[in-house]
Amino acid sequence: MTMMRSKSFFGMGQPGLEYTPVPAGIHRPEPIQPAGPVTLLHLRPPEEKAIPALKIGAAVKAGQRLSLYGTSDYVTAPVTGAISALAPFPGSFGRSYTAVTIAPAQVGVHDDALLQVHQTPSLAVALDFLDATPGLPGLQRLADAERPIKTLVVCGVDQDLLVFTQQYVLGARGHDIQAGIRVLQQIAGIQEVIILTRKEAVQGYGHIIGRVMGVDHRYPSALPPLVMAGLFGKVVPAGRTCEDLGFCFMSAEAVASIGSAFSTGVVPVNKLLTVIPKNGVPRLVEAPIGTPVGDVLKRFTVTISAGDRIVTGGPMRGTAVFSLDYPVQADTDALLVLDSTAAANVSDYPCINCGECVRVCPARMQINLLVRYLEAGKYEDAEESYDLNSCVECGLCSFVCISKIPILQYIMLAKHELARMRSTETP
Ligand code: SF4
Numbered sequence: 048m049t050m051m052r053s054k055s056f057f058g059m060g061q062p063g064l065e066y067t068p069v070p071a072g073i074h075r076p077e078p079i080q081p082a083g084p085v086t087l088l089h090l091r092p093p094e095e096k097a098i099p100a101l102k103i104g105a106a107v108k109a110g111q112r113l114s115l116y117g118t119s120d121y122v123t124a125p126v127t128g129a130i131s132a133l134a135p136f137p138g139s140f141g142r143s144y145t146a147v148t149i150a151p152a153q154v155g156v157h158d159d160a161l162l163q164v165h166q167t168p169s170l171a172v173a174l175d176f177l178d179a180t181p182g183l184p185g186l187q188r189l190a191d192a193e194r195p196i197k198t199l200v201v202c203g204v205d206q207d208l209l210v211f212t213q214q215y216v217l218g219a220r221g222h223d224i225q226a227g228i229r230v231l232q233q234i235a236g237i238q239e240v241i242i243l244t245r246k247e248a249v250q251g252y253g254h255i256i257g258r259v260m261g262v263d264h265r266y267p268s269a270l271p272p273l274v275m276a277g278l279f280g281k282v283v284p285a286g287r288t289c290e291d292l293g294f295c296f297m298s299a300e301a302v303a304s305i306g307s308a309f310s311t312g313v314v315p316v317n318k319l320l321t322v323i324p325k326n327g328v329p330r331l332v333e334a335p336i337g338t339p340v341g342d343v344l345k346r347f348t349v350t351i352s353a354g355d356r357i358v359t360g361g362p363m364r365g366t367a368v369f370s371l372d373y374p375v376q377a378d379t380d381a382l383l384v385l386d387s388t389a390a391a392n393v394s395d396y397p398c399i400n401c402g403e404c405v406r407v408c409p410a411r412m413q414i415n416l417l418v419r420y421l422e423a424g425k426y427e428d429a430e431e432s433y434d435l436n437s438c439v440e441c442g443l444c445s446f447v448c449i450s451k452i453p454i455l456q457y458i459m460l461a462k463h464e465l466a467r468m469r470s471t472e473t474p
Pocket residue numbers: 404407408409410411412414437438439440441442443444445454455458
């Protein structure tokens with residue numbers, strides 16, 4: 048499996064900068080089964096010599112929690128079978144993973160550990176079983192006593208253009224979402240629930256607990272910091288998070304997964320994703336987490352030629368991957384394939400100070416100056432003098448940059464490096 052790298056992707060002509068509603072012809076997801084092994088990406092702890100607790104050959108069941116290093120993070124086996132490989136996997140921005148490959152053996156066999164305890168929901172149970180579930184709920188955010196979450200924001204909107212995965216879930220899985228909200232209220236002391244949907248679609252969610260609020264159809268209004276400012280009138284200060292202000296944004300799919308898990312005792316393992324093949328006709332598919340993207344694309348007889356680009360996520364914020372073995376992950380909401388003729392490459396051109404990036408930036412950052420510090424690796428200066436932490440990661444600057452500078456990728460790398468430096472400085 049080759050390394051995944053982040054690369055700017057902004058070459059698909061001129062996509063309208065408006066979110067895409069669920070297309071009229073999409074009624075249900077198309078199920079996809081992996082043709083062979085599945086692979087899970089388990090974040091490695093910082094210690095160089097982390098030794099996996101799981102071994103090659105170990106039997107696993109679908110829904111089983113697999114903690115490789117005795118840390119609080121884990122992956123969930125999406126199939127029943129045996130671990131067939133464990134290998135280092137370099138991720139983007141210097142992240143280190145271990146790729147856990149599982150060869151499926153039996154269909155229909157599921158781990159029953161949650162079944163024993165699902166009728167008495169608690170945050171501890173949710174953290175133990177559901178933190179890697181489809182939609183990636185980020186349950187640790189609900190467990191911080193110093194930063195209590197009062198408001199749960201259920202995101203039935205998508206975070207990127209062309210993607211309609213979360214909108215579909217909000218429309219199709221109201222029963223599971225309702226169950227998930229009840230559980231989260233019970234286990235995490237949530238006081239207020241807000242359901243985010245498109246402004247044009249605020250009607251029809253009366254069966255789900257919570258206040259329904261509509262997000263503007265123009266990108267990037269659905270990104271959490273912009274929702275905080277635009278809908279709730281709360282500005283998230285630079286370097287702080289929505290959680291610092293007591294708000295937790297969780298995808299509709301994550302909430303539905305939690306609801307379904309506590310209702311049935313079965314850990315969900317299938318991810319929904321919008322697939323946009325080269326012909327541009329979008330599909331909605333459902334595949335076990337860990338399914339290679341090549342197996343998903345085979346379903347649509349997509350041939351990948353030299354120069355084509357595969358992007359996980361949408362056109363503005365997605366990440367290019369360079370192997371068909373790259374797996375669908377718990378938060379992979381979309382898979383986009385670009386023909387080589389449509390895929391724009393980054394360039395080595397310098398910034399020409401045109402100011403386009405500054406004009407489009409919703410955070411009103413001086414990007415033309417910031418980018419010089421980022422290119423030179425002067426991340427602390429970029430943070431102190433040019434508001435690095437105000438960036439909401441919308442990608443509009445990269446989209447408009449005439450020199451095709453991968454500005455968003457520079458920003459994400461800088462944020463990651465600063466966080467890494469600080470975590471190693473912490474005694
Ligand atoms: S990604 Fe670019 S345009 Fe968007 S907020 Fe960050 S700096 Fe501004």
